[in-house]
Amino acid sequence: MLEINPPRKVYDVCIVGSGAGGGTAAKVLTEGGLNVVMLEAGPRLDPDRDFKEHMWPYQLPHRGVGIGGRQRGIGDEFMAPNGFWDIEGEPYTTAPGSSFRWFRSRIEGGRTNHWGRIALRFGPADFRPHSTDGIGDDWPITYEELAPYYDKVESYIGVFGSKENVPNAPDGVFMPPPKPRCTETLIKKACDQLHITCIPSRLAILTKPLNGRDACHYCAQCGRGCRTASNFSSSQVMIPPAAATGRFTMIANAMARKIVVNDTGKAEAVSYIDKTTRTEQRVYAKTVVVAGSACESARLLLNSRSPGFPNGIANSSGVVGRYLTDSVGSDLAGYFPQLENMPIHNHDGVGAMHMYMPWWRVGKKNEFLRGYHIEFGGGRDMPGVGGFEYVCDEHEGYGVSLKQKCRSMYGTFIGFSGRGEMIPNENCYCEIDPEVKDKWGIPVLRFHWQWGENERKMAADMQQTFRSIIETAGGTVIAGTRRHPQKAAAGESNALVQQPGGRISQGGAIIHELGTIRMGNDPKTSALNKNCQAHDVKNLFVADAAPFVSNPDKNPTLSIMALSWKTSDYILDQAKKGEL
Ligand SMILES: Cc1cc2nc3c(=O)[nH]c(=O)nc-3n(C[C@H](O)[C@H](O)[C@H](O)COP(=O)(O)OP(=O)(O)OC[C@H]3O[C@@H](n4cnc5c(N)ncnc54)[C@H](O)[C@@H]3O)c2cc1C
Numbered sequence: 262m263l264e265i266n267p268p269r270k271v272y273d274v275c276i277v278g279s280g281a282g283g284g285t286a287a288k289v290l291t292e293g294g295l296n297v298v299m300l301e302a303g304p305r306l307d308p309d310r311d312f313k314e315h316m317w318p319y320q321l322p323h324r325g326v327g328i329g330g331r332q333r334g335i336g337d338e339f340m341a342p343n344g345f346w347d348i349e350g351e352p353y354t355t356a357p358g359s360s361f362r363w364f365r366s367r368i369e370g371g372r373t374n375h376w377g378r379i380a381l382r383f384g385p386a387d388f389r390p391h392s393t394d395g396i397g398d399d400w401p402i403t404y405e406e407l408a409p410y411y412d413k414v415e416s417y418i419g420v421f422g423s424k425e426n427v428p429n430a431p432d433g434v435f436m437p438p439p440k441p442r443c444t445e446t447l448i449k450k451a452c453d454q455l456h457i458t459c460i461p462s463r464l465a466i467l468t469k470p471l472n473g474r475d476a477c478h479y480c481a482q483c484g485r486g487c488r489t490a491s492n493f494s495s496s497q498v499m500i501p502p503a504a505a506t507g508r509f510t511m512i513a514n515a516m517a518r519k520i521v522v523n524d525t526g527k528a529e530a531v532s533y534i535d536k537t538t539r540t541e542q543r544v545y546a547k548t549v550v551v552a553g554s555a556c557e558s559a560r561l562l563l564n565s566r567s568p569g570f571p572n573g574i575a576n577s578s579g580v581v582g583r584y585l586t587d588s589v590g591s592d593l594a595g596y597f598p599q600l601e602n603m604p605i606h607n608h609d610g611v612g613a614m615h616m617y618m619p620w621w622r623v624g625k626k627n628e629f630l631r632g633y634h635i636e637f638g639g640g641r642d643m644p645g646v647g648g649f650e651y652v653c654d655e656h657e658g659y660g661v662s663l664k665q666k667c668r669s670m671y672g673t674f675i676g677f678s679g680r681g682e683m684i685p686n687e688n689c690y691c692e693i694d695p696e697v698k699d700k701w702g703i704p705v706l707r708f709h710w711q712w713g714e715n716e717r718k719m720a721a722d723m724q725q726t727f728r729s730i731i732e733t734a735g736g737t738v739i740a741g742t743r744r745h746p747q748k749a750a751a752g753e754s755n756a757l758v759q760q761p762g763g764r765i766s767q768g769g770a771i772i773h774e775l776g777t778i779r780m781g782n783d784p785k786t787s788a789l790n791k792n793c794q795a796h797d798v799k800n801l802f803v804a805d806a807a808p809f810v811s812n813p814d815k816n817p818t819l820s821i822m823a824l825s826w827k828t829s830d831y832i833l834d835q836a837k838k839g840e841l
């Protein structure tokens with residue numbers, strides 16, 4: 262008897278990954294009328310169950326200090342869920358002589374459940390590095406082309422800030438910023454003396470209600486999630502409007518393994534591992550948008566080999582995995598005796614800094630190219646869970662005298678972090694490890710990493726600047742970091758590597774990895790065109806930080822969303838014209 266198979270369901274678009282890039286694409290494409298299926302390697306997120314921002318330490322296992330009395334750091338049970346430096350059964354490797362760290366979040370919303378919400382636009386010069394100083398490559402798009410999309414993203418997600426006209430740090434569509442706190446005022450005064458620009462931060466946190474989301478109530482615990490969705494996460498802000506269109510299907514716990522092409526070389530399906538049944542499945546779509554985060558996306562493309570694409574799909578140029586960069590990071594902290602024994606006062610605020618220093622030496626002659634900005638924090642705000650870890654290591658005694666010492670010292674530390682531009686170099690890239698596979702049988706990434714001389718000089722300059730700010734503000738330098746001044750003072754240096762003249766972060770440690778599927782006008786030297794569309798496969802797009810041509814000092818996520826929105830508008834236009 263003739264067997265009749267039901268017609269296969271073909272979606273308009275399959276998006277891989279639900280983070281900043283994938284979430285934005287889902288919202289724009291579904292609202293534009295397309296039927297979208299999304300593959301997400303992690304589970305669905307339920308803020309009421311998963312977020313812990315209002316739980317007290319005594320409500321948590323081990324009272325908020327991890328097993329063995331030591332927190333594991335970001336991503337443990339006290340932070341937003343399912344994100345960490347290591348994922349059980351899903352390793353990555355580093356080449357001999359290289360050191361690289363890779364923070365992944367396997368959950369709806371990806372790392373936007375964890376990020377610091379620092380939302381800075383790239384500036385006009387950031388899109389033209391080669392034209393500015395002759396090194397690296399210009400982007401195939403300009404700031405002016407992306408600016409309307411920054412406007413759209415900021416207006417939709419809510420970003421606070423102030424209009425300042427700082428060169429190459431463009432103002433945006435801002436909500437009012439929160440007031441500076443005592444420690445921020447102290448540091449601003451020192452910066453004024455040193456002629457370092459210090460202005461209100463720009464963070465994706467609501468200071469006024471927006472689209473049904475409440476304004477921030479200043480619990481200062483953003484790293485543990487936000488049930489009122491007052492800060493931005495893709496899971497709470499991008500996915501719900503996509504779902505509300507009725508044109509959105511999310512397949513959770515689905516790890517994309519390979520993009521499948523048809524006889525004409527166009528993408529026609531994505532093959533994935535259903536983690537709950539441990540079986541291989543396939544979804545069909547007219548267009549594929551890859552947004553698994555820069556390195557996961559490169560991994561997926563490199564693993565998508567076929568006779569027509571022996572080096573991985575969209576990789577005839579050989580650049581996929583190359584041009585990997587992270588921000589240059591360096592930290593230092595100060596102890597400020599004038600803050601000791603301060604009366605208890607209200608130091609409430611958002612879960613990050615209220616002020617920051619944009620790069621203030623634009624156009625000046627420096628020892629290095631490009632620039633960095635400074636993030637800082639400290640003071641008597643609501644301590645995070647585990648925030649007193651290491652304090653007891655510093656003081657003798659126990660009981661009342663120990664408590665008094667801890668109280669008098671609490672809030673007397675301020676930490677500084679520099680975030681600077683790394684110039685791509687040929688020693689930094691990721692590739693498929695020829696031997697190691699993850700527990701799903703998917704070949705893993707192997708990282709190669711070496712900082713260049715420019716980055717080392719920049720990190721040394723950061724250290725000098727931090728020192729002069731601390732001393733001008735009446736403090737004493739200690740070897741701490743912004744997030745954990747006391748912890749680092751007690752000997753932990755938060756993944757910083759000692760080098761002559763200062764300390765520089767490990768590759769990947771700043772969690773701004775990008776550039777691995779770069780865009781450009783020339784198909785010989787880039788994988789994507791200016792619309793983030795593969796030169797080789799016209800119905801394949803990339804919508805995370807992989808297409809970025811450079812890694813300016815500004816944190817990348819706002820730009821990921823702006824570029825994803827622009828790419829999605831282009832897909833809508835092409836779909837309407839029947840071009841995909
Ligand atoms: C602690 C922390 C602080 C940060 N602070 C800031 C900050 O202040 N400002 C800033 O700009 N950036 C910050 N970042 C970086 C920011 O989180 C990322 O730039 C951003 O989330 C990247 O978005 P994305 O869409 O590329 O990827 P992600 O947000 O990582 O999302 C990728 C998603 O894809 C899924 N996925 C991956 N591979 C597959 C696959 N093969 N199949 C199916 N699904 C897959 C993942 O499970 C994940 O959900 C921070 C990050 C962390 C962890």
Ligand code: SF4
Binds near residue numbers: 476477
């Ligand atoms: S500080 Fe504001 S945005 Fe952050 S978790 Fe608390 S309420 Fe939410």
